[in-house]
Amino acid sequence: MGKGLLNVGISLPDALLDEFDEFIEKRGYSSRSEGIRNAIRSYISYYEWMGNIKGHFIGTIAIIYENTKRDISDALDVQHHYSHLIRSSVHIYFGQDDCFEVVLLDGSGEEIKKLAEAMMTLKGIKISKLTTLALKEKI
Template identity: 55%
Template sequence: MAKELMRIGVSLPENLLTKFDKIIEKRGYSSRSEGIRDSIRSYIAHYEWMGDVKGRRVGTISLVYDHTKRGLANSLTDIQHDYSQMIKSSIHIHLDHSNCLEVIILDGEGEDIKSLAEKLMSLKGVNYVKLHTAPPGEKI
């Protein structure tokens, strides 16, 4: 049985589409649609993996954000204060005039860590967020 394909329209900034096109060419995709489908599958798999972050976990959240975005620094600080019981340390690096890298080191309940990561991801001006976790003491 053939799967029905749905047609959608997506608006993207030119620089993002240019980068995406270069990647799909390097990876040998036959079309932009094939690359988008693969990207969506990867996003869904990552989301489902994040849903399985349970029990005590240690980990990091890495984020890159535009510190010139009005109110963003305050929002980041407020959110981190709400989760201060599990934040063990953080590292802040100025990448250029506008962008900062922050790495937050965590030890706490997996669902709380996931919640923190999702709140950070949702902020406008946050350009990249990556969560890595492991059970404490597990060999990785």
């Protein structure tokens, strides 16, 4: 990959761009581009961290998604393929269009990562966050 800068166009909802602009101003970034570069670096670092989840873990996947998106409930059935990892979940409706769900997990770090990736890429997911703790032995 070259060291030069490339121009990239992306499409964003107005509200998200406005929120991002407020963020970069508060943080003191010199430009949107610098803020976006930092966000991409952070995303890459998070993905690399996820790649190191090996062994026995407990954790949570927290997601916020639009409940008005067609088939989002069916799409979240991906959890059924990983039911052996899921110990509990909490589902909360807030606002007219959004749901918050937290899934509590216990098992193989590799499988927890696969479940998190499958959930975070579903259409309608606004925010997703995987948090894990390594366990040397089962509690």
